[in-house]
Structure formats: structure tokens, C-alpha cells
Amino acid sequence: MKSLISAIVLAIILTWFALANSQIVTVSLLIWSVQVSLSLVMLLSMLIGVIVTGILSAGEQSKMFAKIKNLEKELKHDEDILKGEKKE
Secondary structure, eight states: OHHHHHHHHHHHHHHHHHHHTOOEEEEEETTEEEEEEHHHHHHHHHHHHHHHHHHHHHHHHHHHHHHHHHHHHHHHHHHHHHHHHHHO
């Protein structure tokens, strides 16, 4: 039920955003030029930013998980050494 309410609220906010920024703008990139709604340009820009940030953070997370795994192995090894010393 909470997800349905959240989806409805998000849809209302996005609809309001699109209506508030409905003017047409020209977007030019090198030799390519297109006229689109300002809200579409803003939403696509945000989406591209989220995707780039997600890709970059996924790489960093992967490095951190590998480091954590190595540290856990070292800790296990050190604990085994300590257990062996206590037995003697």
C-alpha cells in the first residue's frame, strides 16, 4: 500500500513538473539539433547523471567489497594463528 501511495505522489509531482516546464527549447549538439520540451531535457539530464553516478559508484563498491573480502580472510588467518598459540 505504501508503494502505491508513493507511486501516485511521484506521478503527481512529475506531472506538475512537466506542466510547469512545458516550453519548447532547442537542443544543439555538434551538427545535431532538435526541439523538445524543457521538462524532457531536464529529466533526461538528471537520468544521465544518475546513470553515470551509478556506474562510477558500482566500480568503487566492487573495489571496496574485494578489499573487505581480503581483510576478512586476513582476520580469519590471524584468528586461527591466535587459537593455535592459545592451545600450546
